[in-house]
Amino acid sequence: MTSLSLPDIAAQTVPHATALEWVGMCGIALPVVFEQQRVSAVADAGVSLDDAQARGIHMSRLYLALKQLESAPLDCSALRRLLDSFLASHTGLSNRASVRIAFNHLLKRSALVSPLAGWKHYPVEIKAHLSGEMFHVELFMDIAYSSTCPCSAALARQLIQESFAKRFMDESAVDPKAVLSWLGTTEGVVATPHSQRSRARLQVRLGEGADALPFTALIDAAEQALGTAVQTAVKRADEQAFALANGQNLMFCEDAARRLHQALRQEEQLSGFHIRVEHAESLHAHDAVAASQWRW
Numbered sequence: 418m419t420s421l422s423l424p425d426i427a428a429q430t431v432p433h434a435t436a437l438e439w440v441g442m443c444g445i446a447l448p449v450v451f452e453q454q455r456v457s458a459v460a461d462a463g464v465s466l467d468d469a470q471a472r473g474i475h476m477s478r479l480y481l482a483l484k485q486l487e488s489a490p491l492d493c494s495a496l497r498r499l500l501d502s503f504l505a506s507h508t509g510l511s512n513r514a515s516v517r518i519a520f521n522h523l524l525k526r527s528a529l530v531s532p533l534a535g536w537k538h539y540p541v542e543i544k545a546h547l548s549g550e551m552f553h554v555e556l557f558m559d560i561a562y563s564s565t566c567p568c569s570a571a572l573a574r575q576l577i578q579e580s581f582a583k584r585f586m587d588e589s590a591v592d593p594k595a596v597l598s599w600l601g602t603t604e605g606v607v608a609t610p611h612s613q614r615s616r617a618r619l620q621v622r623l624g625e626g627a628d629a630l631p632f633t634a635l636i637d638a639a640e641q642a643l644g645t646a647v648q649t650a651v652k653r654a655d656e657q658a659f660a661l662a663n664g665q666n667l668m669f670c671e672d673a674a675r676r677l678h679q680a681l682r683q684e685e686q687l688s689g690f691h692i693r694v695e696h697a698e699s700l701h702a703h704d705a706v707a708a709s710q711w712r713w
């Protein structure tokens with residue numbers, strides 16, 4: 418064993434001094450506690466390097482500080498304490514600190530009709546920033562839903578009308594039983610509208626005084642506004658109810674963005690948001706996309 422001290426390269430000065438906006442680590446494996454459950458998260462942690470002469474920051478200090486989140490429930494207070502400790506460990510070097518934490522939020526969802534339930538995961542992210550006394554937290558969530566094209570539905574209805582006219586218009590008296598049985602065939606309902614799995618990507622900024630991270634409430638509000646969230650456990654009765662829900666919930670991407678905008682405006686704990694919806698069209702190979710924002 419040698420008694421030589423370890424070289425500390427980070428403490429050196431640099432010949433071409435430049436302050437840096439952000440320096441840190443990305444993709445750190447981190448177990449966190451959210452809503453009484455331990456979840457496997459990935460974190461990015463960093464600070465500004467405002468001392469233009471300093472060679473580097475002390476990455477190990479940020480890494481070790483993240484340990485705080487292994488046991489403390491994940492909320493705004495815990496994030497604030499973490500960022501305070503990032504800056505406290507970089508006095509004289511850094512004035513700003515940030516952390517990003519990403520994980521899958523699991524929620525149990527009931528079937529539409531049958532007494533079944535299953536799990537859905539929602540990719541979520543938390544971004545917290547501290548600059549002087551300015552602390553803010555942003556949340557991101559990704560929500561899958563089903564959308565049926567209103568234009569395609571109208572065109573399909575027109576084809577069904579034409580098919581009906583061809584089959585029954587020459588008859589002097591239309592027999593309801595014949596119509597009923599004809600409606601149950603693919604000659605009757607001759608066309609179906611296209612629908613697609615769609616995604617809503619919500620970014621929100623929490624207002625001052627917020628402590629809890631309201632992922633569940635926001636996801637519930639968004640799914641309620643969209644009306645046709647993707648399902649978990651599905652029996653035929655559930656699938657039929659889903660077909661009815663979609664038929665009564667026709668929407669362009671613009672409709673989805675507007676509904677979400679209205680829903681998020683009701684959320685008093687938010688100070689701003691950005692919405693992006695993507696309808697992964699089955700009509701063509703590109704997506705239909707709409708975005709909206711408030712105080713973003």
Ligand SMILES: Nc1nc2c(ncn2[C@@H]2O[C@H](COP(=O)(O)OP(=O)(O)OP(=O)(O)O)[C@@H](O)[C@H]2O)c(=O)[nH]1
Pocket residue numbers: 425427472473474475476477478
């Ligand atoms: N600043 C910086 N450190 C890096 C980088 N890549 C790897 N590291 C390593 O991160 C390790 C931890 O750095 P420090 O936190 O300064 O470690 P330390 O000097 O033992 O810890 P302190 O005594 O608390 O300063 C060092 O071994 C660095 O070489 C990089 O790009 N920048």
